[in-house]
Amino acid sequence: MSSTLVTGIAELTTNDPELGVLSGPTHTAVVLDGPAVAWVGPAAEAPEADVRFDAGGRAALPGWVDSHTHLVFAGDRAAEFAARMAGEPYAAGGIATTVAATRAASDAELAATVRRLGAEAMAQGTTCLETKTGYGLTVADELRSAQVAAALVDEVTFLGAHLVPPGADADSYVELVCGPMLDAVAGHVRWIDVFCERGAFDADQSRAVLTAGRERGLGLRVHGNQLGHGPGVQLAVELGAASVDHCSYLRPSDVEALASTSDTVATLLPACDLSTRGPLPDARALLAAGATVALASNCNPGSSYTTSMAFCVATAVLQLGLSIGEAVTAATLGGARALRRADVGVLRPGARADLHVLDAPTVAYLAYRPGVPLTHAVWRAGVKVA
Ligand SMILES: [Zn+2]
Numbered sequence: 001m002s003s004t005l006v007t008g009i010a011e012l013t014t015n016d017p018e019l020g021v022l023s024g025p026t027h028t029a030v031v032l033d034g035p036a037v038a039w040v041g042p043a044a045e046a047p048e049a050d051v052r053f054d055a056g057g058r059a060a061l062p063g064w065v066d067s068h069t070h071l072v073f074a075g076d077r078a079a080e081f082a083a084r085m086a087g088e089p090y091a092a093g094g095i096a097t098t099v100a101a102t103r104a105a106s107d108a109e110l111a112a113t114v115r116r117l118g119a120e121a122m123a124q125g126t127t128c129l130e131t132k133t134g135y136g137l138t139v140a141d142e143l144r145s146a147q148v149a150a151a152l153v154d155e156v157t158f159l160g161a162h163l164v165p166p167g168a169d170a171d172s173y174v175e176l177v178c179g180p181m182l183d184a185v186a187g188h189v190r191w192i193d194v195f196c197e198r199g200a201f202d203a204d205q206s207r208a209v210l211t212a213g214r215e216r217g218l219g220l221r222v223h224g225n226q227l228g229h230g231p232g233v234q235l236a237v238e239l240g241a242a243s244v245d246h247c248s249y250l251r252p253s254d255v256e257a258l259a260s261t262s263d264t265v266a267t268l269l270p271a272c273d274l275s276t277r278g279p280l281p282d283a284r285a286l287l288a289a290g291a292t293v294a295l296a297s298n299c300n301p302g303s304s305y306t307t308s309m310a311f312c313v314a315t316a317v318l319q320l321g322l323s324i325g326e327a328v329t330a331a332t333l334g335g336a337r338a339l340r341r342a343d344v345g346v347l348r349p350g351a352r353a354d355l356h357v358l359d360a361p362t363v364a365y366l367a368y369r370p371g372v373p374l375t376h377a378v379w380r381a382g383v384k385v386a
Helices: 079-087 092-104 108-124 137-152 170-188 203-215 230-240 250-260 270-275 285-290 309-318 324-338
Strands: 003-013 021-033 038-044 051-063 065-068 127-130 155-161 191-196 219-224 243-246 265-268 293-297 354-358 374-379
Touching: 003 038, 021 051, 038 051, 051 324, 051 374, 065 309, 065 324, 092 137, 108 127, 108 137, 127 374, 137 155, 137 170, 155 170, 155 203, 170 203, 191 203, 203 219, 203 230, 219 230, 230 243, 230 250, 250 285, 265 324, 270 309, 293 309, 293 324, 309 324
Parallel strands: 003 051, 065 127, 127 155, 155 191, 191 219, 219 243, 243 265, 265 293
Antiparallel strands: 003 021, 021 038, 051 354, 354 374
C-alpha cells in the first residue's frame, strides 16, 4: 500500500490533546502511510511520500464517526413521515412497517441498501460506521441482518430488542432475544442494544437483555429517554454501557449520572429529534456537567433518514447550542468514545488514516453554511474514497 502526503491544510483539527488544532500562515501536512497516520506537522518539514495531494488552503479533520445507524432494512416510510409532518404523533410502533418489508427482502437486497447508504455516508466524510440489526425480530432474520452488516460496516450491534413483534407476548419475546436469538447472532456482532422506552421494553426487560448480552461478551448500548422520562439513562450508567442514545428527556439526576462516569457516552441524535418533531436534548446541561457527548445520525427509514453527519453538526450548533468545536469533537472523537475505539476520530501518528478535507477554510463553515455540501476529499484507512 502506498503513502500519501496531504499538504496545504489551512486548519487541521486533530482531537489529539497535544497536537490540538493546527492553523496559521504556514500550512499543515499529514502523511498517511498504508492504513495509518504516519506524521502530522508543519508542511515545510513534511517527509516525502509516494503520492502528494494539495488541500489548497482547506480545512481538514478526522472522518466522521457515526456511532448510531440502522441501515439493514427494506422499504421506506415517506408516507408515514409526511403524515407526521401533517400532525400525526410519532410512536415506536411504526417500526413494524419496516420489519415486514425487511423480512420480505432477500439478503442481496438488504446488502445493497447497506452498501448504498454506507457509500452515501462515506462520500460525505463518514469513515467509521456502526449499524444495528433490529428489523428482523426472528432468529433467522436477525442472524442474516447481522451477517449482512458484519460484511459491510465497522461496528455491528444486535438490536433484537427493538420492538416486541406484533402479536407476540413481551416476556416470551425477551426470552427469545436473550436465548436462541442471542446465541445465533453473538458471533457476528460486538454490541447489544435495547430500545428502553414506553411502548418498547421496560426497565426489567431491558436489564435482562443487556445482562444476557454482557454474559456473552458483548458491549452494551441503550436507546433511552427519547419519547419520555424513562429508566434508560440510569440503566445504561449502572450497567456500564458504552453509550445511551437519544437523551431527549433528561432529569437533573440523569445528567448527574452521565457526568459521574467516563464509561457511558450521551449520544445525541438531533436529526431524529427534528424528523419526529420531538424535543431537543439539553446538550448544554450535559456539557456543563462534564458528560461526554457524541453526535450520530441515527440513519433509519422511520425517524431519521439522513446519512449526513455535517447536517447533525450544523443542527447541534444552530439548535442545540454547541460551539463549532464541541460539535465537531462530538461527531468524531465523541463517536469513537461511544464505540470505545482509540484508533478513529483522532489524527495522530498511529491512528487510522481517516481524513476528511472540507471545501472550506475552517470547520466553522459546517454550521456557517448549513445544508451546503462541503466535503472535498476523504480517505478511509489510507484509501482515497471521495
Ligand atoms: Zn436508533
